[in-house]
Amino acid sequence: MKGIVNAIVIVLFIFNVSNAYAYANAEEYSCDTGAGASKDQSLVVNAVVNIPDSAAAGTIVWRAPERAMSYNCWRGVEAFSTYYFFNPKNKNFGSEIEVGVTINGVDYLPSSTEKYAHSFASKMCGLGQTCANSYASYRMSMFVVKKSNSGSTSKTKVIDINNYIPYEVGKSKNSSNTSVRITGLEAKLLPCTSTVMIIPNTIDFGEIRSTGATPELEIQRENFTLSEQRDCQSASTYGLNGVLRPAANANLYDSMGTLVPKDNDSVGISIFDVENNTPVRFNNEFVVIPKVGTISNSKQFEARLKWRTKAPKAGRFNAGAVLDVYYK
Template sequence: MKGIVNAMVIVLFVFNVSNANAGVEEYSCDAGSGSPIQSLVVNAVVNIPNSAAAGTIVWRAPERAMNYNCWRGAEAFSTYYFFNPKNKNFGSEIEVGVTINGVDYLPSSTEKYAHSFASKMCGNGQSCANSYASYRMSMFVVKKSNSGSTSKTKVIDINNYIPYEIGKDKNSSNTSVRITGLEANLLPCTSTVIIIPNTIDFGEIRSTGATPELEIQRENFTLSEQRDCQSASTYGLNGVLRPAANANLYGSMGTLVPKDNDSVGISIFDVENNTPVRFNNEFVVIPKVGTISNSKQFEARLKWRTKAPKAGRFNAGAVLDVYYK
């Protein structure tokens, strides 16, 4: 009789279950409003003259105060600005740069910049308080092509460009800034701008009856523009007025004060609409026109800043940066 053999085979399956996230530092950053993308509306057309040399900064945007939040990290970490994260290429004519806290950065030469903002974070599943950081930013456009290389008007679309993102690494948890409404035009034109007179002499001033804010004298000067276009091209000129090295700036309206004698101050006015020109702020010099010769009238108004002025000469200068618009 054959025996019946009952066999029991025991197979041991061993599983090693591990946490896929172990040792991985999670984090997220946003623009302070819960959104990962912060849109900045610029609504500007940058007109670039044919005479501009390669490397010339042909336009700057007004500076903006910005902020961002980060949270959900097991350890503290530093944040970085990653420039041009989508690797946008505007061709051989221009490059778009970013100014962070007063320092210019071009994506072609700087990939990232450390903000050195470290935050104490918390682990997964815990209640995390976000950490806040603020900074100042602006944008600028640099011409890459050589002067004289523009034979006809060319439009370059900069709309929806992402100049940088902020985070620990390049990933989807970062916050980014998107620019809308920005366009650049290369023009086969050059404008020559002169100021007449370029030196204003207020002459001899008597201090009798000096009173703070009392106007002493007014003097006019003219900004003249001449275009070399073969045919009329429609564009305008914007400007930014800033104090020279021999002057300081005071007051919300922008009063130019000589460093060698602060008894007086000078304000610049647009004669056409009788409004003050704010220093360090962009303003319209010549509106968008197609005429070859154009001009703009300004007025320098001298006023007392004290009732006990100091005797002697004074000198104060201002620099006008002009941009094609």
């Protein structure tokens, strides 16, 4: 009889342990980066964002390169939503700037958006079962917005953004979330104004004969100059970076960045840096003016026209490009 009693005790013990595991699993919630299962991910930026006094309030003065990211969250038997929580530590950079986050191409400012629901996970498992993880990949970037009005910077001021946590991912603001930390970033407000001009701002390729047209055959080259003039209240060393984007009347054709007119796709235009003889890739940041302290600066570019077909259609074509310039 003693043996029977022992058997009953063992069965009850196993049953109780199983129930305790299921209950704990149902309440469990945690997130990691999905890469090495770390809770925090450090992104090294190593950049100084130079902000001119001439920039108006609300101007985006800098954008970081886009990065591919991922997170991995899980919970037991209950459904849950996963959120991005922006500026979870409530960091305040003062009256001059605000740091925003771009998620999958959409900009978010912590002052106007506290959180954003990215995904919803329905019931993933039953009692006693192994729960699946909720994994997601996304693209992120950061940007800096000037909050102060133009004409309000009388002397150079440095703002430390190092170790800033722009957002965390999870169900709620708690220690089970995964967070992103930025290192090596600072902003510098400059009592300086740069005026940038493109000369000429319109390029006329003139009349083009279609005889002998061959795809990728170069037709003509035309130069233009980007000129910068600084009006600084004190000596300031900085550079200009730019991002070239197609205007509304043009499309991009290939990875090299061939600009194709919407009204006549018989031709394409590529932009080259004359000094290095290298193509300027559209939608990618590049150096316009290196970091210098001189007042007047310039850079030479070249527009190269080429055929895209052996049977071009007659008529005019128009294609534009927009150059966004950032202080570096």
